[in-house]
Amino acid sequence: MMSNSFINIRRKLHEIPELGFEETKTQQYLLTYIESLPQQYLTIDTWKTGIFVKVAGSAPSKVVAYRADIDGLPMVEETNLSFKSTHEGKMHGCGHDFHMSIALGVLTYFAENQPKESLLFIFQPAEEGPGGAKPMLESDYLKNNRPDRIIALHIAPEYPVGTVATKEGLLFANTSELFIDFKGKGGHAAYPHTANDMVVASSHFVTQLQSIVARNINPLDSAVVTIGKISGGTKQNIIAENARVEGTLRTLSMSSMHNVKKRIASLVKGIEEGFDCCATIDFGANYCQVYNNEAITRQFMNFVESRKCTELIECKEAMTGEDFGYFLAEIPGFMFWLGVNSEHGLHSGKLNPDEEAIPFAIGLVVDYFKSL
Numbered sequence: 001m002m003s004n005s006f007i008n009i010r011r012k013l014h015e016i017p018e019l020g021f022e023e024t025k026t027q028q029y030l031l032t033y034i035e036s037l038p039q040q041y042l043t044i045d046t047w048k049t050g051i052f053v054k055v056a057g058s059a060p061s062k063v064v065a066y067r068a069d070i071d072g073l074p075m076v077e078e079t080n081l082s083f084k085s086t087h088e089g090k091m092h093g094c095g096h097d098f099h100m101s102i103a104l105g106v107l108t109y110f111a112e113n114q115p116k117e118s119l120l121f122i123f124q125p126a127e128e129g130p131g132g133a134k135p136m137l138e139s140d141y142l143k144n145n146r147p148d149r150i151i152a153l154h155i156a157p158e159y160p161v162g163t164v165a166t167k168e169g170l171l172f173a174n175t176s177e178l179f180i181d182f183k184g185k186g187g188h189a190a191y192p193h194t195a196n197d198m199v200v201a202s203s204h205f206v207t208q209l210q211s212i213v214a215r216n217i218n219p220l221d222s223a224v225v226t227i228g229k230i231s232g233g234t235k236q237n238i239i240a241e242n243a244r245v246e247g248t249l250r251t252l253s254m255s256s257m258h259n260v261k262k263r264i265a266s267l268v269k270g271i272e273e274g275f276d277c278c279a280t281i282d283f284g285a286n287y288c289q290v291y292n293n294e295a296i297t298r299q300f301m302n303f304v305e306s307r308k309c310t311e312l313i314e315c316k317e318a319m320t321g322e323d324f325g326y327f328l329a330e331i332p333g334f335m336f337w338l339g340v341n342s343e344h345g346l347h348s349g350k351l352n353p354d355e356e357a358i359p360f361a362i363g364l365v366v367d368y369f370k371s372l
């Protein structure tokens with residue numbers, strides 16, 4: 001198994017990012033590679049744009065699953081890499097190209113060297129939205145082939161290559177998307193008294209929103225409300241009839257998530273009243289927290305600590321979200337951060353992870369599976 005080949009695979013995948021449930025080229029690329037492996041122990045199935053690959057163990061006492069997400073983000077790549085995205089306005093800006101190539105590396109090893117335990121590789125679509133984990137869990141395949149354990153990793157730009165960061169219990173937050181459409185009455189810029197300006201209404205709303213975390217959430221129970229996109233109007237001298245606000249909510253507890261949503265509904269009502277307009281709220285895709293099984297995570301952390309040239313960081317929980325939380329709510333396991341040492345972070349157009357993390361992670365996961 002040549003470590004360079006998985007770096008090359010990552011580069012190929014990096015060139016063709018696709019959005020959630022549109023990952024047809026990615027699925028085909030993955031399938032072509034998987035079908036080129038020795039097939040003796042493998043069973044391959046597809047689900048929408050995702051893939052399941054079962055590796056039959058030699059003396060299995062359980063099935064251990066490894067999940068890699070496969071979708072990209074709707075963002076412009078700003079690197080000068082020779083293998084930068086060829087899909088305009090789309091980028092693997094969250095490292096799923098790394099996640100896939102590492103999964104293929106581990107799968108390749110076990111296709112060539114039969115594992116003791118049976119393994120299930122899950123290539124999951126739509127992690128960035130609208131969420132592939134939940135419907136995948138409800139698929140006939142996973143209803144009939146429930147793994148006993150499940151693990152996954154996520155790249156971490158802030159940590160050096162050779163480090164693994166995780167913790168027992170809560171690792172990632174609960175999330176909810178947020179989309180609000182404001183509708184009023186447009187008009188001529190010079191006659192504001194004849195119109196209801198949705199640029200002004202939505203701007204007031206975004207400002208008021210900031211009071212939720214500051215004034216309605218217990219400071220010891222973290223929450224985040226981020227508006228990532230705001231759009232509205234048609235021209236600089238036309239009063240806007242429509243405006244749309246798009247964001248995401250993050251909380252460590254579900255009670256805070258309910259509280260944040262309730263406060264948003266009240267503030268929107270106030271805007272409707274105050275600006276004589278109509279608004280609709282859509283909370284989009286909601287992900288449950290990533291909660292690592294304590295005993296299995298501790299065992300993995302001990303394994304990492306015992307491994308040469310690998311540093312374990314016991315990290316704090318993060319306000320990132322991951323629909324892998326749905327898998328962990330039903331199947332015991334854990335997620336961990338993999339250090340990739342990038343100056344620019346996740347969801348940055350300049351994200352440039354160190355590819356040396358790929359062979360490192362393949363070796364780490366192979367050794368961990370062999371230790372089970």
Ligand SMILES: CC(=O)N[C@@H](CCC[C@H](N)C(=O)O)C(=O)O
Pocket residue numbers: 094127128129154175176177247248249285287319320321322323346
């Ligand atoms: C690890 C990571 O960056 N995950 C994403 C998950 C997105 C969840 C959902 N689409 C949302 O925007 O709320 C993240 O943004 O944390």
